[in-house]
Amino acid sequence: MADTVKVASVPISRRDSFNARDLRTRHLKPFDSGDIKVLLLENVSPKAVEIFKKAGYQVDYHSKALGKEALIEKIKDVHVVGIRSKTKLTEEVLSHASKLLTIGCFCIGTNQVDLGYAASRGICVFNSPFSNSRSVAELVIAEIILLSRQLGDRSREMHSGVWNKVSKNCYEIRGKTLGIVGYGHIGTQLGVLAESMGMHVIWYDILPVMPIGSSTAADSLEQVLASADFVSLHVPETPETRNMIGARELALMKDGSYLINASRGTVVDIDALAASLNSGHLAGAAVDVYPTEPLANGPGFESPLRNCPNTLLTPHIGGSTEEAQLMIGAEVGTAITKFVNSGASINAVNFAECDLRAIPSTDLTTVRIVNVHQNVPGVLRQINNILANYNVNKQISDSKGDVAYFMADVTVNDPKEISTIYEQVRAIQENIITRVLF
Ligand SMILES: NC(=O)c1ccc[n+]([C@@H]2O[C@H](COP(=O)([O-])OP(=O)(O)OC[C@H]3O[C@@H](n4cnc5c(N)ncnc54)[C@H](O)[C@@H]3O)[C@@H](O)[C@H]2O)c1
Ligand SMILES: O=C(O)[C@H](O)COP(=O)(O)O
Numbered sequence: 001m002a003d004t005v006k007v008a009s010v011p012i013s014r015r016d017s018f019n020a021r022d023l024r025t026r027h028l029k030p031f032d033s034g035d036i037k038v039l040l041l042e043n044v045s046p047k048a049v050e051i052f053k054k055a056g057y058q059v060d061y062h063s064k065a066l067g068k069e070a071l072i073e074k075i076k077d078v079h080v081v082g083i084r085s086k087t088k089l090t091e092e093v094l095s096h097a098s099k100l101l102t103i104g105c106f107c108i109g110t111n112q113v114d115l116g117y118a119a120s121r122g123i124c125v126f127n128s129p130f131s132n133s134r135s136v137a138e139l140v141i142a143e144i145i146l147l148s149r150q151l152g153d154r155s156r157e158m159h160s161g162v163w164n165k166v167s168k169n170c171y172e173i174r175g176k177t178l179g180i181v182g183y184g185h186i187g188t189q190l191g192v193l194a195e196s197m198g199m200h201v202i203w204y205d206i207l208p209v210m211p212i213g214s215s216t217a218a219d220s221l222e223q224v225l226a227s228a229d230f231v232s233l234h235v236p237e238t239p240e241t242r243n244m245i246g247a248r249e250l251a252l253m254k255d256g257s258y259l260i261n262a263s264r265g266t267v268v269d270i271d272a273l274a275a276s277l278n279s280g281h282l283a284g285a286a287v288d289v290y291p292t293e294p295l296a297n298g299p300g301f302e303s304p305l306r307n308c309p310n311t312l313l314t315p316h317i318g319g320s321t322e323e324a325q326l327m328i329g330a331e332v333g334t335a336i337t338k339f340v341n342s343g344a345s346i347n348a349v350n351f352a353e354c355d356l357r358a359i360p361s362t363d364l365t366t367v368r369i370v371n372v373h374q375n376v377p378g379v380l381r382q383i384n385n386i387l388a389n390y391n392v393n394k395q396i397s398d399s400k401g402d403v404a405y406f407m408a409d410v411t412v413n414d415p416k417e418i419s420t421i422y423e424q425v426r427a428i429q430e431n432i433i434t435r436v437l438f
Contacts, residue, residue: 033057036340037099039074041065042084044106045329052080055337064296072096080336085109085316086293091117101433102339104332105349107319108132108185111237111264115350119403122372122433124351126335130185131327132319136262137189139318140232141197143286147230147258148173150284152312169256169283174198179228181221181244182235182263183209190232191215202227206240225252230260237264247272256283262318265290274304277311284310288318343370343407343437352398352405359409359438366393366411367418367438374430375404383408386424390417403432 033056040048043063052059057080065086066074075081075097082104083089089103091114103113105127118125146152148171157164178194180187180203191201192213201215204224211217218224221244225231231253235241245259246269253259259282261268270291276282287305293316294301305311319328338344344355351372359366369387373379380397387395387410395408412418418436426434 036080037078038080038082039078040082041087044082044084045325047326047329048082048106048333051333051337055341067295068093075100080340082106085112086295087112089113094118094121094123102126102336104336106328106332109236109264110349119350119401124339124345125349126332126347127349128328128331131331132324133185133189135321135324136186136318137193140190140260140262141193143260143312144173144230146312147284147286147310150310153310176229177202177227179224179231181224181231181233184234187234188212222252225249228257229254230258232260233263233267235263235267237266242266243269245269250276250282253282255281258282258284260286262288271304274308277308286312288314289316343368345405352400354396354398354405354407356394356396356407356409366409367436369408369410369421369425370435370437371406371425372432373404373428374432375399375402376430379428379430382428383425386421
């Protein structure tokens with residue numbers, strides 16, 4: 001039997017009913033929604049705090065990311081952790097998270113979490129797959145114009161008191177070609193916006209994707225690099241995208257072209273980019289993400305790109321708009337409370353997606369068994385043997401990779417039966433986490 005999280009949760013609406021309270025206090029560990037501890041890092045949207053507090057959870061809120069040791073200390077004691085792109089939830093960190101039920105990535109990227117290890121520990125991960133894509137696409141459109149007109153340099157000169165009125169190597173974007181690498185949520189939106197401003201769009205993706213508008217699919221990354229005036233990267237961080245743009249790829253780009261990276265810092269070899277900008281081969285770059293990023297706001301940022309010509313550097317703000325953060329806070333906050341309170345794993349990143357319709361609040365004899373187990377033959381038979389003597393109102397199970405998820409609503413005749421079922425399911429060899437929700 002694997003490590004288990006010894007909790008059951010009680011939806012707020014039923015918490016105060018005499019029967020539920022009686023069942024809970026006599027036959028399960030003392031627990032209610034108020035026992036759920038949430039650790040929120042990296043300035044997660046206040047909307048999420050509002051949702052968690054409304055659910056009755058305890059919220060520990062931090063505006064910055066934590067280093068490994070501090071994170072390990074904090075994560076030991078919490079049921080929920082909410083992060084953005086900086087917090088590294090590695091196997092080492094998660095191995096200390098003995099109570100953790102779920103992780104909320106309040107962003108798009110999930111590369112900062114060891115998703116496979118989290119699933120193997122029964123920890124369900126959620127993200128917000130497209131709430132900030134428009135914000136990123138708009139930032140890139142701005143950057144295309146800023147680069148094309150060298151506005152970063154002109155503004156810096158003016159701030160230092162230098163009037164430098166030039167038109168040499170400053171261009172309109174109309175009629176120029178934008179090459180998009182990674183034609184997903186952001187890439188497609190960007191393509192539409194760029195076309196509406198008169199640009200031609202060519203893109204490359206490893207998946208066969210339908211071209212939007214008048215855009216053209218390229219056969220290879222090399223084709224995009226060789227034909228675009230602007231190359232914008234919108235791929236996730238994967239082993240294949242690490243240093244996807246290095247000295248060779250930069251050399252393939254047109255003389256006087258521009259590179260934009262608002263994806264992940266590891267996608268571009270920063271030293272090679274700096275060399276290309278300083279040599280004058282590239283006419284400019286806009287970079288929002290870096291191989292290593294500071295944990296908190298403040299001075300001390302170092303990069304070979306500092307002071308490169310016509311180079312816009314922004315502090316990973318592609319998704320940092322009021323609109324995006326509000327939507328992300330609501331989406332991830334709601335997904336997490338549903339998972340904790342009712343077991344629903346819809347839109348999970350690393351878990352099979354399961355849900356059951358709610359148990360009516362008038363029904364005080366039905367409980368929900370939620371179980372994560374190793375995806376091997378015979379486990380469902382064992383669980384259903386345990387449930388065989390009860391009325392199972394509904395059940396669902398599904399698997400993803402090595403981990404399976406099971407939910408069942410079971411009517412019991414005697415409150416004592418709840419803890420019997422709980423202990424028996426937990427005792428199954430392949431059990432990862434069992435919870436009883438009622
Ligand atoms: N700067 C920011 O603040 C910010 C904000 C949001 C997202 N992002 C980053 O942008 C990335 C893309 O976001 P999205 O919402 O468009 O993701 P998405 O998953 O919708 O699209 C990514 C696309 O890249 C493609 N892809 C994967 N590997 C590839 C490869 N080797 N070559 C070519 N194409 C490849 C995928 O097939 C997919 O179509 C995210 O993973 C995240 O890392 C950054
Ligand atoms: O993955 C994302 O959504 C972006 O990189 C934004 O990350 P952030 O929430 O840390 O700004």
